[in-house]
Amino acid sequence: MLRQGEPGFEEARVDRIFNRRLTDRQPAAVVRPASESEVVDAVRLARSRGRQVAVRSGGHSWAQWSVRTDALVIDLGGLREMELDEKTGIVRVSPSTKGGAELAPYLAESGRFFPGGHCPTVGVGGFLLQGGQGWNARGWGWAAEYVVAVDVVTASGELVRADATQNSDLYWAARGAGPGFPGVVTRFHLQTMPLPAHFAHTVQGFHLDDFDEVMTWLHDTHASVADTVEIVALTKTDVGISPDPILLVTALAMVESREEADHALAPFRANPALDRAVLVVDNQPTTPEAERARQLEDNPEGHRWAVDNAWLTGSAAEVVPAMRRAYTTLPNAQAFTIWFSMAPLRELPDMAFSMQSEIYLASYVLWESPADDERCISWLADAMRDLEPVTVGQYLGDSDHTRRQVKFMSDDAWDRLQKVYAERDPDRLFVGYLGDSVNANHWA
Numbered sequence: 001m002l003r004q005g006e007p008g009f010e011e012a013r014v015d016r017i018f019n020r021r022l023t024d025r026q027p028a029a030v031v032r033p034a035s036e037s038e039v040v041d042a043v044r045l046a047r048s049r050g051r052q053v054a055v056r057s058g059g060h061s062w063a064q065w066s067v068r069t070d071a072l073v074i075d076l077g078g079l080r081e082m083e084l085d086e087k088t089g090i091v092r093v094s095p096s097t098k099g100g101a102e103l104a105p106y107l108a109e110s111g112r113f114f115p116g117g118h119c120p121t122v123g124v125g126g127f128l129l130q131g132g133q134g135w136n137a138r139g140w141g142w143a144a145e146y147v148v149a150v151d152v153v154t155a156s157g158e159l160v161r162a163d164a165t166q167n168s169d170l171y172w173a174a175r176g177a178g179p180g181f182p183g184v185v186t187r188f189h190l191q192t193m194p195l196p197a198h199f200a201h202t203v204q205g206f207h208l209d210d211f212d213e214v215m216t217w218l219h220d221t222h223a224s225v226a227d228t229v230e231i232v233a234l235t236k237t238d239v240g241i242s243p244d245p246i247l248l249v250t251a252l253a254m255v256e257s258r259e260e261a262d263h264a265l266a267p268f269r270a271n272p273a274l275d276r277a278v279l280v281v282d283n284q285p286t287t288p289e290a291e292r293a294r295q296l297e298d299n300p301e302g303h304r305w306a307v308d309n310a311w312l313t314g315s316a317a318e319v320v321p322a323m324r325r326a327y328t329t330l331p332n333a334q335a336f337t338i339w340f341s342m343a344p345l346r347e348l349p350d351m352a353f354s355m356q357s358e359i360y361l362a363s364y365v366l367w368e369s370p371a372d373d374e375r376c377i378s379w380l381a382d383a384m385r386d387l388e389p390v391t392v393g394q395y396l397g398d399s400d401h402t403r404r405q406v407k408f409m410s411d412d413a414w415d416r417l418q419k420v421y422a423e424r425d426p427d428r429l430f431v432g433y434l435g436d437s438v439n440a441n442h443w444a
């Protein structure tokens with residue numbers, strides 16, 4: 001254990017934090033357990049010393065949820081389990097496992113797949129607890145829907161299994177409460193799926209002058225596309241295509257054959273602006289590895305980041321103009337904005353994750369110099385403000401409640417979570433949400 005002020009404390013505080021626009025919040029100490037029983041010891045120690053507990057798995061939370069004032073940080077980077085049961089297809093994984101860089105290649109060796117986060121280095125811990133928007137979430141659902149059980153150290157320092165039949169309140173909360181989960185998950189039991197045999201993508205690039213026409217068409221089309229296709233429309237700068245930012249409509253089919261991909265991707269050939277496209281890739285085979293490598297390029301390490309998001313609802317005439325600032329005025333050449341289809345909306349199982357809409361929009365701003373902080377952060381705030389009239393809520397995964405309070409779960413789920421706290425963690429050993437979250441849209 002490293003206490004505040006001791007040599008090595010600063011590294012332990014933030015060395016595994018992805019967002020290098022580092023918070024100055026100072027925990028009391030950081031502990032790095034090497035086993036599950038050491039996690040139990042750490043929770044008991046915090047309790048006996050009257051300290052709150054914060055947890056770190058992969059360190060990718062944009063808001064740095066694991067770096068909490070005066071808390072004992074339990075950094076789970078030392079737990080390294082990954083074991084597939086070939087009979088059931090259930091894999092047991094430690095929370096700091098990197099979903100794309102570690103779990104995906106391990107499962108692929110056995111012909112299995114798990115819809116982990118897009119960026120390969122995201123830890124499964126924070127990702128799954130907040131819902132998990134993995135590959136083809138519109139068709140396959142939230143990654144948390146594949147959690148069949150969690151092993152949890154509770155506030156009383158007990159190690160328990162939580163699933164549909166035992167400790168089911170914790171199982172419910174572990175699928176959506178995110179940083180508000182009252183416990184330390186030491187192991188996830190995940191149902192895997194067969195690895196799709198064929199990956200193929202269609203990519204269409206447009207100048208931003210075509211933004212309104214292309215996005216209006218996509219708004220009215222996406223719900224009818226086959227549920228094997230992930231649909232993302234993003235604006236980014238790719239100097240290989242154009243010196244100015246361009247709008248890319250991307251469709252990734254995860255299917256069994258080239259013919260199936262051809263059929264699934266066919267609706268994109270009806271894009272009315274296609275004759276003005278500056279780039280057209282049509283039903284080209286790709287691989288999960290290539291897709292993950294592209295994600296790594298877009299999400300480089302060592303940068304300062306500000307990220308925010310919104311669940312959008314409304315007609316194209318309402319939504320498309322509200323998105324213009326986020327899409328057509330990016331503050332620098334590295335920033336990007338994504339529109340991620342979730343349509344047609346699937347019904348959610350009974351879990352804490354309970355806020356979504358047909359369109360997910362997130363803006364990612366990254367830069368290097370602290371001198372750019374204010375400009376980049378205020379651009380993001382303006383872009384999100386424009387979206388408020390068509391925003392129903394947001395996804396915890398790309399949120400920062402110290403900057404903006406937005407609703408992230410249903411009212412019923414929020415009330416139920418308060419009951420879980422009353423039962424499981426009445427003294428609030430676990431730090432919970434950052435920024436006094438009240439689960440409400442601040443403008444409402």
Ligand SMILES: Cc1cc2nc3c(=O)[nH]c(=O)nc-3n(C[C@H](O)[C@H](O)[C@H](O)COP(=O)(O)OP(=O)(O)OC[C@H]3O[C@@H](n4cnc5c(N)ncnc54)[C@H](O)[C@@H]3O)c2cc1C
Binds near residue numbers: 054057178
């Ligand atoms: C480059 C990048 C790409 C991303 N891409 C995606 C994406 O495609 N889809 C998506 O859904 N999200 C994505 N995210 C968001 C990401 O899923 C969240 O930030 C998530 O919280 C990261 O999990 P982590 O374990 O790495 O983070 P951490 O910062 O370690 O964890 C976040 C918080 O979750 C809680 N927590 C984590 N593990 C445990 C545990 N074992 N027990 C109890 N509480 C725990 C704690 O409150 C912790 O502070 C991305 C983030 C980045 C930086």
